[in-house]
Amino acid sequence: MNGARYLKHRRHLILLIIILLGANGAFSQTVNPLAADPRAARAGGGIFRAQCASCHGADAKGIDIIDAPDLTLIWTRVEATDQAVFQVIRSGIPGSIMPPHGFPDPEIWMLVSYLRSVAVTGTSKQIVGNSTRGSELFQGNCSLCHRVDGSGGSLGPDLTAITARRTQAALTDSIRNPSANIARRYKPVSLLTDANERVRGAIKSEDAFSIQVMDSNQVLRGFSKSALRELNRDEPSLMPAFSERQLSETDVNDILSFLQSVR
Numbered sequence: 001m002n003g004a005r006y007l008k009h010r011r012h013l014i015l016l017i018i019i020l021l022g023a024n025g026a027f028s029q030t031v032n033p034l035a036a037d038p039r040a041a042r043a044g045g046g047i048f049r050a051q052c053a054s055c056h057g058a059d060a061k062g063i064d065i066i067d068a069p070d071l072t073l074i075w076t077r078v079e080a081t082d083q084a085v086f087q088v089i090r091s092g093i094p095g096s097i098m099p100p101h102g103f104p105d106p107e108i109w110m111l112v113s114y115l116r117s118v119a120v121t122g123t124s125k126q127i128v129g130n131s132t133r134g135s136e137l138f139q140g141n142c143s144l145c146h147r148v149d150g151s152g153g154s155l156g157p158d159l160t161a162i163t164a165r166r167t168q169a170a171l172t173d174s175i176r177n178p179s180a181n182i183a184r185r186y187k188p189v190s191l192l193t194d195a196n197e198r199v200r201g202a203i204k205s206e207d208a209f210s211i212q213v214m215d216s217n218q219v220l221r222g223f224s225k226s227a228l229r230e231l232n233r234d235e236p237s238l239m240p241a242f243s244e245r246q247l248s249e250t251d252v253n254d255i256l257s258f259l260q261s262v263r
């Protein structure tokens with residue numbers, strides 16, 4: 001992943017040099033020339049469904065078993081400019097199944113326009129709550145499993161800047177009912193080893209013969225599938241559901257206000 005990022009950045013550097021040298025043609029465009037044209041996003045959607053949906057899903061939200069990412073979330077990252085996304089589509093990602101695409105430039109810009117049009121953005125408005133109190137509630141109830149701003153556990157996803165990616169309603173729902181919508185790379189599993197050890201954890205990666213799990217003590221472990229007595233995926237989320245009795249509506253809003261304050 002980091003390697004791919006690095007390559008992407010390196011590619012930008014090379015790109016910049018080409019632009020500075022005054023080479024014209026395909027690479028000279030740095031902003032989406034079709035950004036203002038609403039038809040571009042629609043046309044891009046058509047290309048997407050024909051060329052990309054088999055891996056990224058018809059709604060661009062990704063397909064778990066292929067491990068192709070949710071493309072509606074890419075814009076929340078700082079490095080995701082129109083030009084960077086153009087370049088990824090054009091060149092693919094070396095070392096992954098994301099292929100290069102030799103489409104003419106306008107078609108790639110249409111894809112960029114489409115991906116902009118399905119971008120998921122979180123809450124832009126200020127969440128009303130007491131963030132100081134929220135910080136304490138977070139330390140007490142959540143930080144065992146979640147990192148924020150570099151500290152905390154890692155059984156659950158990093159929640160830094162999560163309010164930029166999820167609406168307040170979706171976040172509240174994740175707290176009240178975590179099993180309803182389980183994040184990628186956090187699929188729960190329960191297994192029984194040949195030594196009769198019961199392990200619960202989140203599936204980090206898997207192939208036909210082996211499975212890598214972060215167990216509930218947050219230790220990464222690998223197992224050979226043939227040596228397992230049980231492998232049960234039909235499990236509730238590793239995150240406990242927080243009822244109104246455990247965390248009131250005010251408590252939840254305080255926590256979300258805290259999460260919004262660390263970005």
Ligand code: HEC
Nearest residue numbers: 051052055067068069074088089093096097098099101111
């Ligand atoms: C054969 C499957 C496959 C096809 C077809 C495919 N992709 Fe991908 N794509 C992937 C995978 C897998 C990744 C993640 C690679 C990685 O980061 O290691 C990816 C990554 C990406 C990324 C970068 C996402 C990020 O998080 O930075 C973009 C953008 C993207 N694809 C767009 C497209 C578009 C647009 C198309 C169609 C023109 C397409 N892909 C076709 C599998 C595919």
Ligand code: HEC
Nearest residue numbers: 141142145155156157174178179181182183186237238239
């Ligand atoms: C025992 C570990 C654990 C605790 C404690 C925990 N979580 Fe989680 N959380 C997880 C795991 C694992 C996931 C990913 C699986 C899922 O989505 O259900 C998750 C998912 C989430 C998500 C969804 C993230 C996304 O990308 O959509 C949010 C939001 C969240 N947790 C907030 C909280 C908050 C707030 C608390 C404290 C009130 C908390 N969690 C306590 C383990 C935990």
